[in-house]
Amino acid sequence: MRRSLTALVQPLAGARGFSTSSEKVVASVLFERLPVVIPKIDPVVYAFQEFSFRWKQQYRRKYPDEFLDLSKSRGKGDYQIDYVPAPRITEADKTNDRKSLQRALDRRLYLVLYGNFHGAPSGKPVWHFPEKVYDSEETLRKCAESALKSVIGDLSNTYFVGNAPMGHMAIQQTENVPEPYKRFFFKSQVIDTNKFNIGKCEDFVWVTKDELLEFFPEQAEFFKKMIIS
Template identity: 65%
Template sequence: MQRSCRSLSRFLASNRGFCTSSKGSRNDKIVASVLFERLSVVIPKIDPVVYGFQEFSFRWRQQFRRAYPEEFLQKSDARGKGEYHIDFVPAPRITEADKINDKKNLNLIYGFGTTVSIMKVIGDSYGTPKGQDVWHFPEKVYKSEETLRKCTESALESVIGDLSHTYFVGNAPMGHIAMPPGEKNKDTPSFKRFFFKSQVIATNKVDIKSKDFVWVTKDELLEYFPEHSEYLTKMIVS
């Protein structure tokens, strides 16, 4: 029984496509990329259909509501009208960064609903000719890190320096894509790029160390990666 278990283990190890060890049975490189995003700040506007349904539901419930004494209602109406009453002013959906289209400002698109901002850095990317600057996500080739997520954290740390205001969503990647050798750099072997998601937490300023960078919406992201628009639409935009 013990011998058969060892044989099964050797069989699985020899037939595995690739593993978390850099000494895998195949020579395919693994690149860890991170989508660094900021969630929306302002609650999106309610859809007219949803608003109409909520209004109908409220009026329907009013037919069966409990009738309270008049003196109780008077006390309730008087609450909050004293010296401690504060007028609520909602945060604006359009910021100064939106007005001037400052894509290096994290205060963009506060009221974009569930749309997020995604950072991209420009510089050498694995799979592209050396010295050629291209737009890409923060990335790192997986070598000796304990896990693929640790490799991704290292990639983001090399760009922003401090991870204290970041939150990685899960330990597993949100998706991956197989990258064949490019036409301009056929010497680079095929590799697999794994995407992790990380979010900005409790700050409105991130110090990014890169030649250039931008914050864009999900829809604008496709303009920077037209060759992967179908994949990114399924993974991020949808």
């Protein structure tokens, strides 16, 4: 019995760790910048908070005006700083600069590239994510890391979320796709920077989820479910 098990295991030893199929596998990276500021409160939530505050005010304990006059009780040398928050709308928002990470500060942004990629019809440049065909990497995540590194040059300001892909899609063979393949998506996040030197592409943009769906109309329903923002 031991020999038969060994005979079954040995043929898999030289194969890919996660698949024995000859079908091509592509690792894609959903590279995102998390929100920088807290999103605005929904009008319905704001209205409820306002009502709740006013409701509590009618039952709160009332104190003498002398007790609440803090200006007279302020010690010598005390001072007050007028805090002015930074604007939520940046110059990049005003000019719709999609190459800047300094826009849509209350939303997640995703990197989309324009150029050639595996599976593009007739080798024509199209919009796509950073990706690479799995070849000899130790794991599929290593392949995804290599794909992102080839675009931004350095991974020191990135963080890959987990070792497993967040989703996958099977691309069927068609007139424009010469051979079927599977695309696995990994999530990576921007850490401690607001600028990357993007290379190995003809163009690139940083877009919100809603804007991203415009680039992939045929896969819009898939990305709606996979991307949580």
